[in-house]
Amino acid sequence: MSDNRLKIGITQGDTNGIGWEVIIKAMGDSRMTEVCTPVIYGSPRAAEHYRVTLRDAEPLAFNSVSSPQEARRGKVNLIAAGEPEKIEPGKASAEAGRAAAEALRAAVADLRSGAIDALVTAPIDKESIQSDDFRFTGHTEFLASELGGTPLMMMCSDRLRVGLVTIHIPLAEIGRSLTAEGIVARLKQLRESLRQDFGAVEPRIAVLSLNPHAGDGGLLGSEEERIIRPAINEAYAQGVLAFGPFAADGFFACGNYRAYDAVLAMYHDQGLTPFKTLSPDGVNFTACLDRVRTSPDHGVAYDIAGQDKADPQSMRNAIYAAVDIVNRRRAWAAWTADPLQRAERERGGRDVSVKDLPEAEKEA
Numbered sequence: 001m002s003d004n005r006l007k008i009g010i011t012q013g014d015t016n017g018i019g020w021e022v023i024i025k026a027m028g029d030s031r032m033t034e035v036c037t038p039v040i041y042g043s044p045r046a047a048e049h050y051r052v053t054l055r056d057a058e059p060l061a062f063n064s065v066s067s068p069q070e071a072r073r074g075k076v077n078l079i080a081a082g083e084p085e086k087i088e089p090g091k092a093s094a095e096a097g098r099a100a101a102e103a104l105r106a107a108v109a110d111l112r113s114g115a116i117d118a119l120v121t122a123p124i125d126k127e128s129i130q131s132d133d134f135r136f137t138g139h140t141e142f143l144a145s146e147l148g149g150t151p152l153m154m155m156c157s158d159r160l161r162v163g164l165v166t167i168h169i170p171l172a173e174i175g176r177s178l179t180a181e182g183i184v185a186r187l188k189q190l191r192e193s194l195r196q197d198f199g200a201v202e203p204r205i206a207v208l209s210l211n212p213h214a215g216d217g218g219l220l221g222s223e224e225e226r227i228i229r230p231a232i233n234e235a236y237a238q239g240v241l242a243f244g245p246f247a248a249d250g251f252f253a254c255g256n257y258r259a260y261d262a263v264l265a266m267y268h269d270q271g272l273t274p275f276k277t278l279s280p281d282g283v284n285f286t287a288c289l290d291r292v293r294t295s296p297d298h299g300v301a302y303d304i305a306g307q308d309k310a311d312p313q314s315m316r317n318a319i320y321a322a323v324d325i326v327n328r329r330r331a332w333a334a335w336t337a338d339p340l341q342r343a344e345r346e347r348g349g350r351d352v353s354v355k356d357l358p359e360a361e362k363e364a
Contacts, residue, residue, distance in 0.1 A: 005037045006117040007068050008322055009107045012042025013122025014129070015084045016096040017300025018310035020050040023122060025312035026319065027076045028060050036323050039071045039116055041081045041107040043099060049087045054308050068115040081106040089306025097128030104139070108146050111291050118292035118322040122315070123300045126168075137168040140286050143293055152189045152287040154262075155272060155297060156321060157279035161198070161262040162271040163190040163287070174267045175210065178223060183207070183231035186264060187240045193287040194261050196332040197325045203261035206251065207232050207244035210266045214247045228266075248274070272297075281313040283321045292325050294318040 013019030023040060024047070026032060040047075044064065051060060063075035071077040082103030084095045104121065111119045121139050136142040144151045155162045165186050166177050187205060194203035209228060211221030218225060228245045235242045246256065248265070252274040257263055265271030275282060275297070282297040296314035304310060 005035075005073055006323055006326055007039055007071055007115070008036040008319055009068070009111060009116035009119045010038055010040045010319070011103045011107045011119070011121045012040065012046065012082060012100065013103075014096045014100045014125045014300045015043060015046045015082070016088050016091050016093060016305060017123055017125065017302060018298075018305050019100075019122030019300070020046055021054065021305070021308070021310040022296065022312040022315040024051055024054060024060055025310070026315045029316075032316070032319065033074050033076065036319065037071050037073050037075075037077065038319070039065070039068050039077045039079060039110075041079050041103040043083045043087075043103075044078060044080055045083065046087050046099075047078065050089075050306070053306060068110055079106065090302045090304075092125050092128045092302065094128060094131070097125060097134075098131065100124045101129050101131065101134045104142070108143065111293075112147060118294070118326050120315070120318045120322050121293065121295040123296065123298060125300050125302075139293070139295065140167055143286055143289060143291075147289050147291055149289045150185075150189070151289050152186065152193060154190070154193065154285045154287045155275045155279075155282055156198075156285050157275070157282040157317075159279050160257055160275055160282075161194070162275045163193075163262055163264050164266075164268060164271050165264060166267050168268065171267070171269075175221075175223060178210065178227050178266065180227050180231040180234065183228060183264075184235045184238070187231070187235040187242050188238065189288045190262055190264055191240045197285075197287060197328055198261075199328055200261045202241060204241045204243065204259070206246055206257065206260040206263045207242055208248045208251065208263060208265045208270060209245035212247065212249075214245050252278075281311070281317055283314065283318045285321060285325070292322055292329070294322045294325070 010023060047062060062078040063072055065071055065077050065079055082099035084099040086095060107119055110116045126138055140151050140153050153164045153167050165183055166174055190205055191203055194200040210223045213220060215221045215224040224245050232242045232244055248270055284295045284297050286293040296318050298314055
């Protein structure tokens with residue numbers, strides 16, 4: 001392993017949910033610090049509270065630091081941020097929400113400055129975290145506000161990748177939110193992410209319909225013929241290998257997703273329900289920002305919080321994915337750099353002209 005291990009920021013999430021449990025269990029594997037240098041943002045008191053409740057977890061000592069610059073390789077580093085007044089596992093509270101928001105803001109500030117290489121977020125409760133200072137429907141929307149750009153929400157696993165056209169909006173608003181231009185933009189985003197973040201040379205993307213049976217020729221809705229199919233055709237004309245629209249139920253039931261590098265779903269549950277069924281330890285990736293953020297694909301799980309029942313595999317996978325995506329992006333940037341500029345740098349800036357060539361090459 002290179003000594004230049006990536007610094008991966010990890011936020012505590014809701015202090016009354018399972019965030020700390022999956023963090024501690026994941027970090028209890030000593031191999032994790034061989035993969036990256038973890039920098040956790042959260043409450044030391046909450047960390048200790050959950051550490052002592054985990055019966056089978058490996059002993060874990062945190063290295064307290066005040067900034068990522070102080071983080072030590074081979075250690076699980078902890079920056080104090082987001083201290084709640086009470087720790088009440090399984091209970092939604094404004095205090096837990098405030099603590100989650102404070103830790104998140106601290107981590108995103110370091111992500112924005114480049115002090116950490118990527119961010120992995122433990123789950124928040126979208127209702128509890130709301131305050132006068134935090135009015136966002138989720139991590140994705142907050143990161144878009146803080147980092148700029150238009151994020152694409154993507155669920156990832158070794159088996160399946162699913163991107164979403166719409167993210168956290170009410171079901172009643174989905175139909176009127178869809179436009180051909182918006183779907184084309186999402187397809188182009190998804191293609192670009194698959195290429196630079198996942199190494200797909202020219203990805204094939206399946207597009208789902210909105211209505212049952214893909215509208216049945218207009219009997220069950222006209223969005224497929226008015227919006228989705230024209231968008232697929234336009235994206236294809238622009239170089240995106242997009243196909244569909246496919247009725248979601250048959251598409252997943254028949255295993256057709258295996259023939260594609262990714263699937264574009266029209267709305268949240270259309271994509272996430274089959275994804276979580278097929279990939280229970282998957283990862284949520286906020287694609288198309290200039291910084292990398294991943295998270296486990298589960299929520300705060302208040303019903304099992306504090307009971308030592310939380311499975312850390314999705315958190316582990318989110319950390320692995322963050323490391324892999326950062327490395328692939330850097331490789332992609334090197335591969336796609338201007339070859340003439342790169343050759344010039346490798347020559348040390350020396351201009352090569354005909355007079356510098358050997359006599360045999362001049363005569364040729």
